[in-house]
Amino acid sequence: MKVLATDMGFGYTKATDGRSHQLFKSILGEANPAQFGESLVGNGSQPPRHFRLGDEAFFVGEWAETQSRGRRFTLDPAQFMAKHAKHLALAAIAPYAPDGDPIRLVTGLPVSFFKRYREAVTALLKGRHALVVFGADGRPVEQQLYIEQVRVIPQPFGSLFGLMLNNLGKPSSQRFVTEKIGIIDIGFRTADFTISDKTRYSERGSLSTDSGMSSAYARVASHLQDQSGVSIELFRLHEAFTHGSLRVKGTLYDLKPVIQQAFDQLAERIATEVNRLWSDDWDLEAIVITGGGGKALYPRLKPLIDGEVLAMPEHEDPRLANVNGYWKYGVHLWGGAASATAPPA
Ligand SMILES: Nc1ncnc2c1ncn2[C@@H]1O[C@H](COP(=O)(O)OP(=O)(O)OP(=O)(O)O)[C@@H](O)[C@H]1O
Ligand SMILES: [Mg+2]
Incomplete structure (x- = not known):
């Protein structure tokens, strides 16, 4: 079992496993394989930005911004939940997710949408997702994301838990x-x-x-x-x-x-x-x-x-404050801090 956290913001999507983190602009776009092959090979150290879920191939973040013809970016909460949240979340946690092994995920919602969308977000993310991840060489790799539990909290509580808890999930x-x-x-x-x-x-x-x-x-x-x-x-x-x-x-x-x-x-x-x-x-x-x-x-x-x-705290990227706290809260709930200290696979 591994504890992961993701914060799908209207501006940036963030994710962490307690050891590393990533963030990208919350933009989705149609994947364009031709352009991909020509211009984006060699981006080896970047986390993946090209995925397929079901029949839909998509770019996220800067790739969607600069490469996609059909780009999706929204500030509308209902549309964000219906069309963006799942793709952004799975793309964000993919680099930290062990293939097929259970994941417990903490995420958040703006306080005014917390009650209305809490169940919906849980239902959207919980379960098994067959994601195809395109690496830097453009080759597709299948990855099973098995999210066995989801906890949704009001977003600002992420920052509070970040201040309150340590990396073992203790006050x-x-x-x-x-x-x-x-x-x-x-x-x-x-x-x-x-x-x-x-x-x-x-x-x-x-x-x-x-x-x-x-x-x-x-x-x-x-x-x-x-x-x-x-x-x-x-x-x-x-x-x-x-x-x-x-x-x-x-x-x-x-x-x-x-x-x-x-x-x-x-x-x-x-x-x-x-x-x-x-x-x-x-x-x-x-x-x-x-x-x-x-x-x-x-x-x-x-x-x-x-x-x-x-x-x-000054030294932290302020955009990551919620997601870092979500992760600590996950460790507080479920243990699993070992994943923070385990050597990289
Ligand atoms: N290094 C940075 N690069 C880009 N934006 C930054 C940076 N540092 C701070 N910001 C500010 O952070 C804002 C985004 O903040 P944040 O990631 O917390 O929003 P969000 O969670 O995506 O949005 P929301 O909470 O409304 O869903 C940007 O609008 C910008 O003003
Ligand atoms: Mg936010």
Whole structure:
């Protein structure tokens, strides 16, 4: 039995086995074997990005983004669950999944969709999946993924378990076990707010809103459209945000001022949402800010939110905070930490 975790976000899909991790953009695309053969051979150290499930051959992540004609990317939760979640999850865990052996999987859902989709996600992932994985040489290899158990938790609890538990699944920081903690998870599409009261999930204090980073991206996209006349898909703007500039049709656009402005506005919006949602929860002992957007917004949010506001550890990629915590939670539930220390096969 092996414990694995995956976090299918609207922006990025992440997975880990406690030893290594990977992430790719949550984009699916039709596999194009001709292009594959010509341009992508030799990408040996990358985890696989080309799969077949049933009769459907598909690319994920950057391969789908750059190589596929028919690309699927969505910010719509129902469509994401129905058409994307399973393919993204199986692709993400494939490198860590032992062929045919039982896997126990922890994953999450945004808090507002938690009740509605929890059973559906479990049903989608549980069982045996005959996946065909195309390696760097383009050769298909059959892989049986046998997911014997699935546990679905509200996404921000991943970050909380990450802070609370060690790699053996045991509590290592008591305050996160005994205190009432608010968690703000700022992802690509959603901002998720939740409360853990001595590790119990508070339904009343939980909410998902659309205040994810994509709303800042949308502002920058509309600025670029005004300036350049080109309409740019949101998922192609990650690099522009990292560099503070983007070259469109030969012209380099400096985006720093518009990015700063978009971040300021988003932080104010999130702070208003939080202060309203938790107005009765004045007894929160700390508030943790996590998710890929959390790092950029933390300095702006801290002065706008009442209480002790904590950032996630600096050295970790903030996008991985939930998935790392899911895995620790899986080890807490089922044991299996041995898989974290076993030598690579
Ligand atoms: N190195 C990085 N590369 C790309 N984006 C990054 C990076 N570091 C932080 N980010 C930010 O992380 C965001 C994605 O965060 P995250 O992976 O937590 O979202 P998600 O879980 O996919 O989305 P959601 O929670 O809404 O489903 C991006 O929008 C970007 O603003
Ligand atoms: Mg997320």
